[in-house]
Amino acid sequence: MILHTTKTLRAFAICCFGLSALHAQDKPFTLRAGMGNKTDRALLVRYSLSAGQNKDSLYAKNGVMTFSGQVNNERQKAQLITYDATNNMMANVIFYLEPGNIIITKDTIGNGYTLSGTPLNRDLNSYNQVFNSLIGAHMPGQEPGQIVMEDRRLEVIRRFAKQHPGSAVALDALDEYAVHNKKPASIDSVYSLLSAKLRSSSTGQQIADRMKGMQTATVGNPAPAFRLPDTNGKMVSLSDFKGKYVLVDFWATWCGPCMAEMPNLKTAYEKFHDKNFEIIGVSLDRPDSKALWLKVISRDQLTWPQVSDLKWWNSKAALLYNISSVPANFLIGPDGTIIASNLRGEALQQQLSKIL
Amino acid sequence: MKKNWIVLLGLFPMTLMAQGKKFTLSGNTTQAENCGVLFNYIGPDNQVKKDTGFVKNGHFTFSGTAFDERIMAQVIVFAQPRDYSLLFYLEPGNIQLDIMGDKVKDQRAGTPLNKELQEFVKMENAALDTLNANRKPTAALTIYHPDAQPTILHVIRKYMEKHPHSVIGIDQMVNVARVYKNPPALLAVYNLMDNAAQKSKQGIQVKTIIDGMPSPDSSGK
Numbered sequence: 001m002i003l004h005t006t007k008t009l010r011a012f013a014i015c016c017f018g019l020s021a022l023h024a025q026d027k028p029f030t031l032r033a034g035m036g037n038k039t040d041r042a043l044l045v046r047y048s049l050s051a052g053q054n055k056d057s058l059y060a061k062n063g064v065m066t067f068s069g070q071v072n073n074e075r076q077k078a079q080l081i082t083y084d085a086t087n088n089m090m091a092n093v094i095f096y097l098e099p100g101n102i103i104i105t106k107d108t109i110g111n112g113y114t115l116s117g118t119p120l121n122r123d124l125n126s127y128n129q130v131f132n133s134l135i136g137a138h139m140p141g142q143e144p145g146q147i148v149m150e151d152r153r154l155e156v157i158r159r160f161a162k163q164h165p166g167s168a169v170a171l172d173a174l175d176e177y178a179v180h181n182k183k184p185a186s187i188d189s190v191y192s193l194l195s196a197k198l199r200s201s202s203t204g205q206q207i208a209d210r211m212k213g214m215q216t217a218t219v220g221n222p223a224p225a226f227r228l229p230d231t232n233g234k235m236v237s238l239s240d241f242k243g244k245y246v247l248v249d250f251w252a253t254w255c256g257p258c259m260a261e262m263p264n265l266k267t268a269y270e271k272f273h274d275k276n277f278e279i280i281g282v283s284l285d286r287p288d289s290k291a292l293w294l295k296v297i298s299r300d301q302l303t304w305p306q307v308s309d310l311k312w313w314n315s316k317a318a319l320l321y322n323i324s325s326v327p328a329n330f331l332i333g334p335d336g337t338i339i340a341s342n343l344r345g346e347a348l349q350q351q352l353s354k355i356l
Numbered sequence: 357m358k359k360n361w362i363v364l365l366g367l368f369p370m371t372l373m374a375q376g377k378k379f380t381l382s383g384n385t386t387q388a389e390n391c392g393v394l395f396n397y398i399g400p401d402n403q404v405k406k407d408t409g410f411v412k413n414g415h416f417t418f419s420g421t422a423f424d425e426r427i428m429a430q431v432i433v434f435a436q437p438r439d440y441s442l443l444f445y446l447e448p449g450n451i452q453l454d455i456m457g458d459k460v461k462d463q464r465a466g467t468p469l470n471k472e473l474q475e476f477v478k479m480e481n482a483a484l485d486t487l488n489a490n491r492k493p494t495a496a497l498t499i500y501h502p503d504a505q506p507t508i509l510h511v512i513r514k515y516m517e518k519h520p521h522s523v524i525g526i527d528q529m530v531n532v533a534r535v536y537k538n539p540p541a542l543l544a545v546y547n548l549m550d551n552a553a554q555k556s557k558q559g560i561q562v563k564t565i566i567d568g569m570p571s572p573d574s575s576g577k
Contacts, residue, residue: 045392
């Protein structure tokens with residue numbers, strides 16, 4: 001019943017066509033998805049850092065959905081969320097959106113899908129096969145649970161990386177694994193299996209930064225150095241503030257709890273700024289949110305230095321500080337050592353009162 | 357999934373709350389790093405509203421204007437190989453959801469009604485675990501199973517004893533009354549509700565359902 005609202009789906013489609021302006025480097029793709037006879041429509045959700053989110057509606061004809069469009073040169077995934085009106089059930093499949101003819105076929109046995117037609121999707125299909133075989137297998141001596149699942153997942157990536165050291169699928173899988181699993185040694189053991197080309201790619205560097213953050217961004221360690229553009233595009237470095245007590249505050253305009261925390265920051269700033277205290281706001285806003293970022297800074301009178309590379313969770317500073325949720329902050333001493341982290345509400349003022 | 361839809365459909369908008377106040381929804385999930393997410397609810401006009409977003413590094417956000425009426429909403433995280441959903445109140449403020457793929461770890465927080473709902477769900481989970489203690493895992497009852505409804509009603513009673521003015525009890529009773537056809541048991545809990553709850557849209561809805569049930573002595577035997 002809920003997904004019977006085709007008007008909304010059509011509205012999505014209209015919006016999407018409006019958004020999908022062609023870029024010079026865009027290349028064509030076609031998608032052919034045989035999702036089974038009971039699936040009558042689907043929503044195609046795709047996201048890339050530079051192009052943002054697009055949503056498209058697909059309708060089945062004789063059990064097959066087809067769609068074509070343009071894709072930019074970022075490596076990106078998309079997701080087909082299917083709806084079976086007969087049984088009021090939804091399912092989904094994630095695949096790479098890349099130039100060429102992408103083919104998705106529902107397996108005749110089980111609920112899986114086969115991906116084919118383009119290089120990355122062929123690789124992803126191989127990865128999924130390793131995943132399905134290992135994730136369901138019994139590992140002696142291990143209790144069921146999330147940790148076991150995650151250990152097996154790393155094992156899947158390891159096996160796949162050994163077979164396909166040059167495949168971006170292994171790199172992306174490891175990048176995703178590293179988001180929730182803070183074991184740098186384990187991650188590095190798989191990372192080192194990847195080709196030099198992959199390790200030096202932007203995603204490869206991202207994983208390296210994230211591993212570095214896991215090891216260093218803790219109280220008592222030197223604060224990781226970063227250099228990011230401020231609201232005027234001028235580069236600002238953490239080292240510019242050496243000799244001061246600095247609160248590096250990670251936030252974003254889309255983060256409600258971050259905005260709720262701002263009055264506390266303002267109070268602390270007003271009270272302690274003249275006592276050798278500074279705040280650097282590091283925004284994890286998206287590439288398409290610069291105007292909003294500037295507007296919120298002005299509207300809420302956030303008068304301390306604000307920097308951002310507008311790379312969302314992939315911000316270099318966020319990776320170096322191992323940020324997995326916002327708001328998050330680090331209080332750094334005049335010598336550049338991390339004194340405390342995640343000081344919220346009264347805790348920030350109490351800490352500053354002790355040291356200033 | 358299908359059953360979740362049914363629950364959502366049962367919880368229609370209700371009392372006056374907040375005029376045009378903003379909400380932000382911050383979600384975390386450990387079940388996916390990057391995937392699609394659907395946010396949906398039934399608006400005051402009884403139309404289904406939905407929006408899709410993207411989970412990035414296990415996080416997703418939505419924002420908008422809350423309604424004057426109490427409304428329940430749902431998010432579905434399209435992880436693989438299965439999806440995960442969570443019901444919560446759409447109310448003004450910063451709503452925080454943790455979708456962990458584990459009923460004990462799933463959390464609603466940040467706003468008054470969601471904190472209350474979380475406490476209720478915690479009690480409900482504990483009661484259901486006790487009920488299922490002697491069952492095979494494959495035969496475990498869910499909160500939607502008809503045989504679980506007396507236990508859920510008991511949880512509502514316990515919750516109301518602790519929070520006599522909370523709206524959570526009456527909202528949950530709407531679901532129970534649809535499945536559990538035991539007027540005396542339902543009335544016993546309904547009568548514990550305060551006047552405001554009984555006169556609310558849900559209260560009237562529950563009473564109407566109970567009144568429409570055949571009474572125990574009307575079987576003709």
